[in-house]
Amino acid sequence: MTLPATLPDDAGVGFKPQHLDDLLAGDAPIGFVEIHAENYMGAGGPPHAMLRMLRERFALSIHGVGLSIGASRPLDRDHLARLRTLCDRHPPQSFSEHLAWSSHGDVYYNDLLPAPYTAATLARVCEHVDAVQTALGREMLLENPSTYVLFETSTIPETEFLSEVARRTGCGLLLDVNNVFVSALNHGTDPRAYLAAFPLARVKEIHLGGHAETTDDTGAPLLIDAHGTPVADPVWTLYAETIVRTGPLPTLIEWDNDVPAWPVLAAEAARARAILRAGGAAVLHPVAA
Amino acid sequence: MTAPPLLTTPQDDFAPALLDPDHPLPADVTSHTTRHPVRRFAVYRNNVTVGLIEAVRARFPAIERIVGDDFFDAMARTFVRAHPPRSPILAIYGDAFPDFVAGFPPAAEMPWLADVARLETARTVAYHAADATPLDPAAFAALDPARLGAARIALHPSAVVVRSSWPIVTVWAMNSDEAPLGPVDFGVPEDALVLRPALTVVVHRLPPGTAVLLAALTAGDTLAEAATTASGATPGFDLTAALAVVVGTGVATTIAFDPEPQP
Numbered sequence: 001m002t003l004p005a006t007l008p009d010d011a012g013v014g015f016k017p018q019h020l021d022d023l024l025a026g027d028a029p030i031g032f033v034e035i036h037a038e039n040y041m042g043a044g045g046p047p048h049a050m051l052r053m054l055r056e057r058f059a060l061s062i063h064g065v066g067l068s069i070g071a072s073r074p075l076d077r078d079h080l081a082r083l084r085t086l087c088d089r090h091p092p093q094s095f096s097e098h099l100a101w102s103s104h105g106d107v108y109y110n111d112l113l114p115a116p117y118t119a120a121t122l123a124r125v126c127e128h129v130d131a132v133q134t135a136l137g138r139e140m141l142l143e144n145p146s147t148y149v150l151f152e153t154s155t156i157p158e159t160e161f162l163s164e165v166a167r168r169t170g171c172g173l174l175l176d177v178n179n180v181f182v183s184a185l186n187h188g189t190d191p192r193a194y195l196a197a198f199p200l201a202r203v204k205e206i207h208l209g210g211h212a213e214t215t216d217d218t219g220a221p222l223l224i225d226a227h228g229t230p231v232a233d234p235v236w237t238l239y240a241e242t243i244v245r246t247g248p249l250p251t252l253i254e255w256d257n258d259v260p261a262w263p264v265l266a267a268e269a270a271r272a273r274a275i276l277r278a279g280g281a282a283v284l285h286p287v288a289a
Numbered sequence: 290m291t292a293p294p295l296l297t298t299p300q301d302d303f304a305p306a307l308l309d310p311d312h313p314l315p316a317d318v319t320s321h322t323t324r325h326p327v328r329r330f331a332v333y334r335n336n337v338t339v340g341l342i343e344a345v346r347a348r349f350p351a352i353e354r355i356v357g358d359d360f361f362d363a364m365a366r367t368f369v370r371a372h373p374p375r376s377p378i379l380a381i382y383g384d385a386f387p388d389f390v391a392g393f394p395p396a397a398e399m400p401w402l403a404d405v406a407r408l409e410t411a412r413t414v415a416y417h418a419a420d421a422t423p424l425d426p427a428a429f430a431a432l433d434p435a436r437l438g439a440a441r442i443a444l445h446p447s448a449v450v451v452r453s454s455w456p457i458v459t460v461w462a463m464n465s466d467e468a469p470l471g472p473v474d475f476g477v478p479e480d481a482l483v484l485r486p487a488l489t490v491v492v493h494r495l496p497p498g499t500a501v502l503l504a505a506l507t508a509g510d511t512l513a514e515a516a517t518t519a520s521g522a523t524p525g526f527d528l529t530a531a532l533a534v535v536v537g538t539g540v541a542t543t544i545a546f547d548p549e550p551q552p
Contacts, residue, residue: 038377038378038379038380039379039380041378041380042380042416042417042418043417043418043419043420043446044417044418044419044420044446045415045416045417045418045420045447045485045488046416046488047417048420049488065377066377066378067377068377071298071300072298072299072300073298073300076377079377082378101300102377103377104298104300104301104303104304105304106375107304107308107373107374107375108373108374108375108376108377109304109307109308109337109373110337110340110341110344110374110377110379111307111333111336111337111340113300113303113307113333115299115300116299116317121299148320148326148329148330148332148333149318149319149320149326149329149330149333150318150319150320150321151299151317151318151319152316152317152318152319153299153317186320186329187320187321188321188322214328214332215328216320216322216323216326216328216329217322217323217325217326217327217328217329218322218323220322222328222329222332224332
């Protein structure tokens with residue numbers, strides 16, 4: 001089977017080994033799988049064997065979670081080399097990373113942490129995206145984060161920050177609609193205004209995932225990007241509205257914690273696929289104010 | 290708005306507060322509801338700490354079963370704060386956990402626990418190790434017995450030997466659904482061979498002295514030299530039992546002989 005050079009405008013899922021047999025059984029409602037790069041950096045063994053099997057059937061998105069592009073310190077050249085090795089070994093249809101940082105000093109914090117949106121951060125992130133695209137010899141996609149705090153020193157709106165990174169570096173963007181919803185609610189802003197300002201022409205993949213709800217210090221609702229539940233209805237609505245504007249785009253269902261049995265995840269993917277095939281419009285419905 | 294000072298970064302203030310719950314919030318952090326968003330920042334603290342604890346839990350399932358969830362959580366929480374990862378590859382995070390367990394005072398009554406953790410560490414190493422095809426036992430059978438002693442045998446890249454003064458294979462197996470629970474004689478030392486001949490990691494209990502023989506083979510000794518070393522180091526060393534491991538487990542990948550001396 002010959003795979004295309006880019007991800008198909010279809011649904012995809014984050015690959016979990018417990019779903020391998022279901023994925024290979026033949027009727028999965030998806031066109032691609034996504035993996036977290038850092039789980040496939042060993043020399044051999046089952047991870048690479050599973051990836052070889054998946055790549056015979058599906059397009060592949062390699063999604064890094066450990067490069068720390070949003071940090072002010074230089075990128076880890078060793079890690080960049082490992083990413084290059086992985087992309088050479090299992091050539092993906094897409095490589096993406098986050099507008100976030102995860103390492104500082106010599107510690108890896110294993111979370112996608114926020115940075116203030118300043119001219120200095122912008123310059124540094126552009127340097128890092130350039131370095132990634134040069135090292136990998138390909139375009140990368142940069143993903144909008146979900147955030148729980150703001151910074152006094154931030155001066156640039158996130159949408160403008162991402163637009164500018166894309167403009168200066170030529171990178172694509174990965175639009176996580178759940179992150180849009182989570183951040184907007186967390187900061188008392190309007191997700192539709194965010195999406196109206198987002199450079200949608202640069203978007204080459206969409207992420208959808210579930211969130212959890214708690215409260216902040218004042219009792220205000222606080223959403224956590226937990227990836228442990230189905231995609232919430234308001235996020236599906238924002239997604240469908242986005243697809244109306246962009247046309248079909250590769251759309252990933254992320255479910256990383258409390259991973260369900262395959263039929264549950266497949267139903268989420270099928271829902272995204274139905275929205276894509278309807279161009280968003282047929283499944284649009286009014287949202288309560 | 291002022292740019293950050295040249296020699297500091299936003300992470301300098303943010304990072305130290307993540308693993309230390311008593312550290313003040315980063316000065317720059319705010320929110321639209323409060324200027325001092327402790328609970329909001331706690332989401333990051335929780336993500337980091339719990340995420341790392343889960344990484345340790347994933348790697349040491351038998352240790353968790355032995356000590357129980359609450360004990361494991363407390364032990365792993367102390368570990369991740371003292372030894373956060375240095376690499377974004379979490380599959381190798383926890384290499385320092387066995388030594389930490391050995392020095393963790395609440396676990397002092399289980400002096401064998403650290404070696405069981407070493408066995409679990411080896412299992413992950415074997416899982417991610419390079420692939421190689423084990424030598425078919427027929428390759429040994431085809432050798433001239435007179436030449437066997439001169440053989441230099443390369444071991445599988447996934448092979449890890451864990452030596453212990455405790456019955457670590459028995460304890461691990463009973464806590465991994467590999468063997469029924471039963472009485473354990475803690476006076477019996479056990480060495481483990483952890484190996485992934487194909488796609489499944491297996492754990493073998495080694496006969497006495499075989500660990501020494503395998504180490505000598507790894508160092509490049511001939512089989513005869515390795516057997517002599519193992520025999521000298523281990524009273525009651527059983528060469529037949531050791532050879533059964535070398536031939537029968539898939540731990541060997543190639544056999545080579547030195548070139549014949551030129552006349």
